[in-house]
Amino acid sequence: MEAIIELSEARADQTTPADLLEAARTQLGDDVQLFLGYDFLIAFNCPTCESTDAQNIPLYGVVEKQALCPVCGTIREPQVISSFRGSEEHAHWTLAALGVPPLAILTARKNRRFLGLELTGDVSHVFDFE
Numbered sequence: 001m002e003a004i005i006e007l008s009e010a011r012a013d014q015t016t017p018a019d020l021l022e023a024a025r026t027q028l029g030d031d032v033q034l035f036l037g038y039d040f041l042i043a044f045n046c047p048t049c050e051s052t053d054a055q056n057i058p059l060y061g062v063v064e065k066q067a068l069c070p071v072c073g074t075i076r077e078p079q080v081i082s083s084f085r086g087s088e089e090h091a092h093w094t095l096a097a098l099g100v101p102p103l104a105i106l107t108a109r110k111n112r113r114f115l116g117l118e119l120t121g122d123v124s125h126v127f128d129f130e
């Protein structure tokens with residue numbers, strides 16, 4: 001990791017991957033890629049009956065039997081996303097909706113340069129003792 005920048009305005013429940021890409025571009029320039037650090041399951045697609053079933057949950061929370069097609073019983077193919085360039089539909093979802101916890105540090109990359117982006121805006125939100 002080259003550096004970690006603290007984004008005092010970034011919060012898991014408000015900030016999107018597109019926002020983090022914009023912040024990363026100020027440091028790395030264009031053509032930045034942002035990584036979730038895990039696979040996010042967008043949908044299951046059945047190769048047999050061609051049904052599509054939207055999921056929108058992190059893949060690590062999915063158990064094997066959920067992959068079975070409710071229509072025909074075939075094991076369906078997971079459609080996942082784990083990184084963003086900014087044009088993806090899910091780049092405009094909040095990070096929380098994508099399963100990212102408060103105060104997480106996400107990694108952005110351009111070629112061999114890496115940058116950590118911390119959701120520092122969650123500090124006041126998470127540690128609110130008043």
Ligand SMILES: [Zn+2]
Nearest residue numbers: 046049069072
């Ligand atoms: Zn099927």
